[in-house]
Amino acid sequence: MLIETDVLVIGAGPAGSSTAKHAALNGSDVIVIDKKSEIGAPKRCAEGVSKEGLKKLKIEPSNRWVIKELSGVRMIAPDGTSVWLNEEKVKLPEAGYILERKVFDKHMAMDAARAGAKIMVKTLAKGIRREDDHLVTTLETMGEEFEVKAKIVVGADGPESRMGRFLGLKTTLKPKNMESCAQFEMVNVKMEDPDSIEFYFGSVAPGGYAWIFPKGDDIANVGLGILTTETDKSAYDHLLEFVKNNPSTQNAQPVELNVGGDPVGGMLKELVTDNFMLVGDAASQVNPLTGGGIITAMEAGVYAGEVAAAAIKDGDYSAKKLSKYQERCEENIGVKFKRDLKVKDYLQSLSDEELNSIADAFHDIELDTINTAELIKQLIKVSPKALLKLGKLF
Amino acid sequence: MIIMKVNEWCMYCGECAGVCSRSLIEVRENSLKFDKKKCKECTICIQVCPVQALAKEE
Structure with a gap:
């Protein structure tokens, strides 16, 4: 069996569903597959998102999946x-709402379906190969193998992503x-x-x-x-x-x-190759400081979906064409991650004693009365190496 | 030859597959598949497992 489509998305987490939704909304034929029998389960995270993040994505909070404000x-x-x-x-950050991920992920997939994407559950991607100007992905569902010929494949297959590696992208994590x-x-x-x-x-x-x-x-x-x-x-x-x-x-x-x-090492350097893009955890689109990645995954999904649909319309699926996605990710996500990586490095370098003395200096400070510069000044007083590690960032 | 033992309490989270530099681990919903022939025994997969479900079996 061979199915043809414009865009095949591997993985129906927030990144994959967002990509699928936005590619479909912009006119592409989209198939999303997920290896699990239930999208969103088991959850793999602490379920926190920022209110501002959802707002930016124009996703109206629903009492079906926001469980706590x-x-x-x-x-x-x-x-x-x-x-x-x-x-x-x-x-x-990642702290405005607590979600019920099992419900949230399903609802995001439903939004993708309502936008026109086809969804296949309990379907595993086993391999991928290039054929002319397409990618042919081998899938397996219920013991049966079949192939999907797609103009663009999107790897939204989590931190264990292998789709990118099959095509030469460096997604292996240290x-x-x-x-x-x-x-x-x-x-x-x-x-x-x-x-x-x-x-x-x-x-x-x-x-x-x-x-x-x-x-x-x-x-x-x-x-x-x-x-x-x-x-x-x-x-x-x-x-x-x-x-x-x-x-x-x-x-x-x-x-x-x-x-x-x-994956907290900062966004991967290469997110695209010919006919292929990585989104979400597969692209390490996780805030390196907080480990939160739902909002950034979905934001990247918007970019990936829009860029994919534009590429389909123009009949050009080259890495060069798709690099617009990478540019948008770097500009809107990557820059902030680079700063957060440095803060993470600093935090990780602190001993229990250093953390105690910092908390002691800050625990009764009126944070609303001081600005960031003042905050850093206070921090440097109790933790001199903050100057070295953070001084240039603020 | 090394044989990776996947213990019964494995939760198929895929962390092992994420760090395998040779991409030898395929994570399914309820099983792990190792391409044992190409394994160089770096044992990184064993080290990162959140529940110590992987072990080496000589």
Whole structure:
């Protein structure tokens, strides 16, 4: 069996569905496949997005998939000292809403379908080859192999992406650029403020951080990401320890376990080749500092969909034509990531003692009364190396 | 020859496939497929697994 289409999207997460929707809206024939039997499940993330991000994407929040609205952030140093931020004072990254990802991902796929895309679930991409001016992808569903001949293929196949590699793009991730994450969804969680998300820094999660993201009532996502280059223990073992020692979760019970990799090394350098584009986690379109990637994946999906549809209209699927997508990503996503990478490097270089003294200096500061420059000045007082690592950025 | 053992508690998250420099791991919804013949035993896949589901079997 051979199916022909303009655009084939591999993966129906937020990146793939957004790409499919926007390619279809702009007139392309689109097929989206996902290897799973249920789009969005199991979730692989902590489910936080910024309100501003959704607004920018013109996606109206729905009470079907926004499960919790947040107003603040609590950052906790290893000795328990907290720094509180709230919405009025600081823009909160990945922190405005907590989603129910299983529902959200499905709804984004439904939007793609309503725009005209065809969806195939439980369908795996096994290989890809070039044939004349097309790509032929071998797919498998329910034990049956078939091929799709597409003018453009979009790899939205997650951090484990192989589609790009088959075509010569360097998508293999180094362990130092891949957070290893584990998370429980828990009940009986007792938070100091159930309207704030919590970030725990230091040796509780070497090379990353731990989080508690409230989902309403006494329910929360409790998880962490670590770099396996920084610890001998697995993410899961670190999680068990965190849950046992944290006062908020000592009596909490898990109802779900999620694991996965989070590509935090900054956006990949090459996102396109002839007839092919990478989006979302497959392109490392994840904020390297927060590890959040839902909004950027969907933003990149808008660019990818529009560029793909324009290429189809012009009958030109060359890397040169598709590089417009890469340009838009670099301009709107990549530049900010480069700055956040430096902040991440600085954060990761701090010992528990340094984190404690920074939190101590900031925990009762009125953040709304000082600007960024003042903030950095204060930071440098307690952490002189901030000058070296961050001074040029602000 | 190395044989990668995928333990029963594997959750098919694909982190191993993401770091395999030779692209030898195919992640399905409920299974992992290794191309064992081309494996050079770098064991990066074993190191990054969030739940220690992978092991080397001589």
